[in-house]
Amino acid sequence: MRSRQRMYSAVMRFFLKCLRIGQRRRFWLTKHVGQxxxxxxxxxxxxxxNSFANGDTALDALFEPIYWLVDHVTRWFGVQLKSDVAAVSICRxxxxxxxxxxxxxxxxNRCVLKMDHHCPWLNNCVGHFNHRYFFSFMLFMTMGCIYSSVSGWDLFWExxxxxEKMKLLDKGRLHVTANQTYSQTPPPTFSFRQRAFHxxxxxxxxxxxxxxxxxxxxxxxxxVLITRGETSIERHINRKERKRLRLKGKVFRNPYNYGPLGNWKVFLGVETQRHWVTRVLLPSTHSPYGSGLTWDTPPCIVQQKTPLLTI
Structure with a gap:
């Protein structure tokens, strides 16, 4: 009788032990799969x-087939629009x-006339109506910084x-005051205001x-770009077009290049000799040449060139 009870108790203990081991393995497996x-x-x-991805990015990706269709259809059939704007293509x-x-x-998110680039410092595009102001800003800012650097050279070295003298004195004072108490420590040679000033x-x-x-x-x-009569974007376009025509044995000519002096006249809006003073040396709010929609030969250019609607 006692032997049967011992056998039953041993079997029950073994069964409970197997059940506990199974639960532990199942919990370990679930935890491992979760990890x-x-x-x-x-x-x-x-x-x-992608931190730049948003709803607009998803819409652009969905509308990409439509953009492709509009771009290729207009290239195949040509621009057929009833509009007063002299367009050479359609913005997709x-x-x-x-x-x-x-x-x-x-x-x-808009088309810019004679676009050069988007300036993050100005938070605006540099194009037809503000390209001259952007260049004037760079010119005067560079001249002002050069003047400040040259005139402040001696002050900088002092x-x-x-x-450097402060650093040497601080090192020497640390060696001297190593065995002194707080009340015997000498005051600093340079004040905080003098350190901040230097x-x-x-x-x-x-x-x-x-x-x-x-x-x-x-x-x-x-x-250099203004002298060549092109913008930053047009430089890449003209370089590809020049390479493509070179392979065909042809020479590329920029239709908006009126020569170095002519390009600067068109860019600065110089039409007479007096404008070099009133529009270049002195502040002026005159508008750039043309409306940015059409590009005819300016009247200040002596050599007439046939305008080409390319790019």
Whole structure:
């Protein structure tokens, strides 16, 4: 009898032990699967996450076949529009006539006449009506920074030498006051106001010099583009077109290039000799030449050229 009870109790203990082990393994397996699911979801989100994606991006992706259809249909049949605007193509974003030298800005979400680029510092596009103001801003800012850097050279070196002297005195004072108490420690040689003054001078000089180099390089680049009679976007287009025609044995000619002097006259709005003073040296609010919709030969250009509606 006792042997049977012992056998039953042993069997029950073994059954309960197996049940507990099964529950532990099942809990471990569920936990492991959950961790793998969370890790996989995190990896997937890390691979496909884009902070710039929003509803507009999804709509652009959905409308991409329509844009492709509009672009190729207009190229095949030509521009057939009843409009007063002299268009050379259709903007596939705005679905509206696009004049020559006009490009669509994805940030401003509109077409810009004679678009050069979108400037994040101005939070605006540089185009036909503000290109001259943008260049004047770069020119005067570069000249002001160069003047500040050259005139403040001696002041910069004095401030820099004072800062180096502060560091040497601080090191020497640490060695002297190592075995002294707090009441025996000498006062600092330079006050906080003097330290901040010298550091501010060094910071201002470095900032002016950096801005002069960066903005000066950008100004020189735009000067080269203006001399060639093209914008930043047109430079890439003209380079591709020049390469394509070179393979066919032809020579590309920019229809908006009136020569170095002529390009600067058109850009600055100089029509007479007096305008070099009243419109260039002195502040002026005159409008640029043309409306930006059509590009006929300006009257200030002596050599007449046939306008071509390309680009």
């Amino acid at each position: 793998l699911w969370l890790y996989g979801r995190l990896c997937l989100r890390s691979l496909v996450y 974003k705005c679905i509206s006539p696009k004049p020559a030298r006009t490009h669509h800005c994805s940030i401003c 401030a820099y030498a004072a800062i 550091k501010s001078i060094v910071y201002a000089w470095v900032l002016c010099s950096s801005v002069a180099l960066a903005l000066g390089a950008l100004m020189l680049w735009h000067s």
